[in-house]
Amino acid sequence: MAEKKKTNIILFSGDYDKAMAAFIIANGAAAYDHDVTVFATFWGLNAFRKENQVPVKKGFLESMFGRMMPRGADKMGLSKMNFAGIGPKLIKKVIKKHNATPLPELIEMAKEQEVNLVACTMTMDLLGLQKEELIDGLQYAGVATYLTEAEEGQVNLFI
Amino acid sequence: MLKTDHVLDAKGLQCPMPIVKTKKKIAELNPGEVLEVLATDKGSKADIKAWAENSGHQYIGTIEEDGVLKHYLRKASREETKEEIKYETVIDNETLKEKLAAKEEMTIIDVREKAEYAFGHIPSAISIPFGELEARIAELKKEDDIYVVCRTGNRSDLACRTLQNAGFQKVTNVVPGMSSWDGEIEKNY
Numbered sequence: 091m092a093e094k095k096k097t098n099i100i101l102f103s104g105d106y107d108k109a110m111a112a113f114i115i116a117n118g119a120a121a122y123d124h125d126v127t128v129f130a131t132f133w134g135l136n137a138f139r140k141e142n143q144v145p146v147k148k149g150f151l152e153s154m155f156g157r158m159m160p161r162g163a164d165k166m167g168l169s170k171m172n173f174a175g176i177g178p179k180l181i182k183k184v185i186k187k188h189n190a191t192p193l194p195e196l197i198e199m200a201k202e203q204e205v206n207l208v209a210c211t212m213t214m215d216l217l218g219l220q221k222e223e224l225i226d227g228l229q230y231a232g233v234a235t236y237l238t239e240a241e242e243g244q245v246n247l248f249i
Numbered sequence: 250m251l252k253t254d255h256v257l258d259a260k261g262l263q264c265p266m267p268i269v270k271t272k273k274k275i276a277e278l279n280p281g282e283v284l285e286v287l288a289t290d291k292g293s294k295a296d297i298k299a300w301a302e303n304s305g306h307q308y309i310g311t312i313e314e315d316g317v318l319k320h321y322l323r324k325a326s327r328e329e330t331k332e333e334i335k336y337e338t339v340i341d342n343e344t345l346k347e348k349l350a351a352k353e354e355m356t357i358i359d360v361r362e363k364a365e366y367a368f369g370h371i372p373s374a375i376s377i378p379f380g381e382l383e384a385r386i387a388e389l390k391k392e393d394d395i396y397v398v399c400r401t402g403n404r405s406d407l408a409c410r411t412l413q414n415a416g417f418q419k420v421t422n423v424v425p426g427m428s429s430w431d432g433e434i435e436k437n438y
Contacts, residue, residue, distance in 0.1 A: 118265040121272040122303055190263040199269065 097124040097245040098236065104133025104160065105169035106178055106193055112249040113196035119245065120203035128200065129236050131210035134249075135219055137163045137197065138209055144223045152218025159217065162225075163193045201227055208235065251312075251364045251438060253321065254282040260289045260317060267293040268300045271322070275306060280326030283309070283362045288318045297322070307400070310368035312438055321364040334402055336409040339422045345396060346432045349373070355394040360408045361427065365400065369427070372435040379404045382411055391417050398423040 097119035101112045112128065119126045130138055141162040148156065160166045168177040185192050191199070201207065208229045214220070221230065229235075240246050257274045259267040267288045275284055286297060294311050297320045301308035309321035348355065349371070357374040359366050366376040377385050379399070389395065395417060399405040402424035409422045 114265050117269055121265065121268040122300060123272075188263060189261045191266060203269070 095122075095124045095245075096239060096243040097122075097126045098239045098243040098247070099126070099128045100236070100248045101128055101130045101134035101137060102132050103169065103249055104136045104166055106163070106166040106181065107168050107170070108249050109134065109137045109163060109166060110193050110196065112247070113193065113200055114191075115245075115247065116200050116205050117196060117203060120200065120205050124245070125206075126200075126203075127206040127208055127236075127239050129208045129210060129231075131213045132217070133159070135209055135213060135217060135224070136160045136166060137193070138207065138224045138228060139163075139219070140223055140225055141165070144220075146220045146222050148218055148220075155218045156223075163197055166193070197225075251285070251319075251321070251367055253285040253362075253364055254278065256285045256287065258287050259293070260287050262288065263290055264292055264296065266290075268296055271297060271300065272304075275322065275324055278324045280324050281362075282324050283364050284322045284324065285364070286320040286322065288320065289316065291318075293320065294318055307365075309362075309364050321368070323362060323365065334406045334422065334424065336406045336413070336420075336422050338409070338420065339402075339424050340396065341424060342426070342430055342432070345398075345423050349432065353394075355396055356389065357396045357398060357423075358389070358408070359427075360397060360399045360404050365427075367436065367438040369434040369436050371398065371427075371430070372433055374398065379408055382408055386412070386415055389417070393419065395420045396423050397421070398426050400426050400428045402426045 099112050099116055101109060103109065116126050116128050136159050139162045168181060171177045182192060206229060207227060208231050209224060211230050211232055255278055257270060259270050267290055271286050278284060298308045301322050305325045307323040307325065309323055312319045357371055359370050359374040359376050360379040360382060362378050363376060395412065397405040397408045397420065402422060405422045405426060409420050412420045
């Protein structure tokens, strides 16, 4: 059998809509039999946050960041028409109405399809996020890991 | 209604669910089996076709009925990818076309799956999927001139050997077969 193709997606954005696009592509590519990796960095890491508060020791700045950023994929805002949180409620209604798949389920499905979910450790430090606060099943890595995958990737996206 | 081995109901699901579900489902099938995917996502026609071509499965066709798209796929079988034609009596598509034009008396058997046959076959061909050949061999006459056709010449090669072992004398394999047939075709679905 021919070598599997690779899709690599950098999820930089912490917006619900952009993350949704990233995970639709990730799931589609997995169905296409690609080796798929989603690298979450900066605000994209919030997609991998657990919903509940996890007691971890943090400095003042890191705690502030932790409080101000969305806890998990479902809490993320929209890149357009957020309207102080009303936008996401509306879009979730529309998603339901059209029977599309909401973001948390897309992430679950990606895990089921063995998509590699990678969290960038450098930005985790910057935003004060610790492993305990992120969902299970993640890998932790940096730029070299991304480049190794990207070099062999047929599809490379930055979202 | 086309008879298929398996049906996947993906009605109401949106992108990327139809291909994600199709991928999961087709993994359960045996090589050569046909899957019918029911979907309402309008983009699924282009998506399923592209997915099948990319993953090596055969996209047979799509029928639209009452707003439901019915996609037909056949799981790739390993033996078909390697060109190994063992039965010696063969005829090419062109020569068969000439024989048809000359209205020669002959029996053409199409050994592809029912769904493949429905999406385009030689008008006078009888459908006997390879899997049913042994059970239906009594329908054929040993003294007839029989031409066996499939998509690429592999299943028909196996069918020719089955018929030869059953004592049929005048059996010919049509190569390559329907994949490059440019003569008259008939569709029924």
